[in-house]
Amino acid sequence: MRIGILTSGGDCPGLNAVIRGFGKYAFENIKNVELIGIADGYGGLIRGECREMRKSDFTGILTLGGTILGTSRQPFKLMTVEDENSVSRLDLMKRNYKKMGLDCLLTLGGAGTHKTAALLSAEGCNVIGLPKTIDNDIWGTDVTFGFHTAVDIATECIDRIHTTAASHGRTMLVEIMGNKAGWLTLYAGLAGGADVILLPEIPFSPEKVAKAVAKRADSGKAFSIVAIAEGAMTVEESKMKKKERAAARGNDVTATNALARYIAEKADVETRVVIPGHIQRGGSPSAYDRVLSTMFGSYAGKLAEQGKFGVTVALVNGKVTYNALSEIAGKAKLVPTDCQEVLTAESIGIALGR
Numbered sequence: 001m002r003i004g005i006l007t008s009g010g011d012c013p014g015l016n017a018v019i020r021g022f023g024k025y026a027f028e029n030i031k032n033v034e035l036i037g038i039a040d041g042y043g044g045l046i047r048g049e050c051r052e053m054r055k056s057d058f059t060g061i062l063t064l065g066g067t068i069l070g071t072s073r074q075p076f077k078l079m080t081v082e083d084e085n086s087v088s089r090l091d092l093m094k095r096n097y098k099k100m101g102l103d104c105l106l107t108l109g110g111a112g113t114h115k116t117a118a119l120l121s122a123e124g125c126n127v128i129g130l131p132k133t134i135d136n137d138i139w140g141t142d143v144t145f146g147f148h149t150a151v152d153i154a155t156e157c158i159d160r161i162h163t164t165a166a167s168h169g170r171t172m173l174v175e176i177m178g179n180k181a182g183w184l185t186l187y188a189g190l191a192g193g194a195d196v197i198l199l200p201e202i203p204f205s206p207e208k209v210a211k212a213v214a215k216r217a218d219s220g221k222a223f224s225i226v227a228i229a230e231g232a233m234t235v236e237e238s239k240m241k242k243k244e245r246a247a248a249r250g251n252d253v254t255a256t257n258a259l260a261r262y263i264a265e266k267a268d269v270e271t272r273v274v275i276p277g278h279i280q281r282g283g284s285p286s287a288y289d290r291v292l293s294t295m296f297g298s299y300a301g302k303l304a305e306q307g308k309f310g311v312t313v314a315l316v317n318g319k320v321t322y323n324a325l326s327e328i329a330g331k332a333k334l335v336p337t338d339c340q341e342v343l344t345a346e347s348i349g350i351a352l353g354r
């Protein structure tokens with residue numbers, strides 16, 4: 001059995017741990033298995049760039065951040081666009097899948113990767129997906145690998161900001177990744193003891209946020225921590241189309257700077273903005289993600305062994321299982337506005353700006 005492996009989209013801690021779990025399972029359990037590493041995600045499949053992997057490729061990488069295979073972003077909407085010779089990227093991928101002699105393709109990636117994986121599967125390729133992303137927004141799985149490591153990193157950022165905010169009596173806004181999902185901000189905000197948590201799923205009133213900060217200042221707490229998701233938006237912005245919102249923000253890509261200026265003026269406090277950015281995706285996976293990734297990778301090996309294709313690995317109620325790619329592709333798992341974590345935050349006085 002010849003199996004291709006690719007990692008696609010934004011990287012995250014745990015990719016190599018999944019590759020290792022899969023490789024070790026495959027060499028241990030599947031007769032005459034050949035593993036083919038595809039370079040830079042779907043980019044390598046489009047270009048036909050791959051190499052045979054040996055047993056030694058799968059050792060010593062459990063704790064390694066990033067991906068040994070390389071990755072790239074290949075927008076789903078461009079997959080079926082034809083070039084001047086009427087050939088699409090999808091055509092090239094299907095052609096190279098055959099040329100590489102693959103019996104199965106393993107795709108480690110986020111929401112976009114899963115959409116392309118579902119398309120390849122519908123076009124006759126044998127695909128097994130694995131849910132990767134610090135955003136934790138893949139439908140049908142309790143958690144994605146990489147998420148908890150990013151929570152740990154973002155939490156540490158907030159912890160460190162806490163001490164300097166307290167020393168100076170400042171309001172610090174920490175902008176956290178997560179794209180359109182607020183999971184990372186919600187978890188890091190709760191874990192880091194943020195006073196305000198702002199999520200894309202709950203448009204905020206700047207006035208309410210400033211009031212929450214002023215209330216703390218009035219009660220003698222000179223500093224405040226605002227954990228704000230990169231996708232957070234004001235109530236007013238939430239009514240705008242994407243382009244309109246971008247125009248209204250001018251040079252600011254996110255809502256963070258404008259909110260910092262607003263709080264400074266209305267609550268009469270000193271504010272600072274901190275953007276940890278890609279640090280949240282870097283470095284070694286946490287112990288939790290090492291275990292999850294190993295379980296996900298080895299389970300994908302079992303699926304390949306059994307010839308179970310057109311699926312993606314998932315954790316459902318604490319058990320590793322799978323979902324049909326066709327059922328989860330294109331759906332996003334966002335933070336429900338009344339989930340237990342959100343209600344817990346509000347119940348202890350954390351302001352959500354609503």
Ligand code: F6P
Nearest residue numbers: 010110133134135177178179281
């Ligand atoms: O999907 C992971 C993620 O880190 C998001 O949280 C973020 O919005 C995006 O990727 C950043 O993308 P890039 O690495 O292309 O700058």
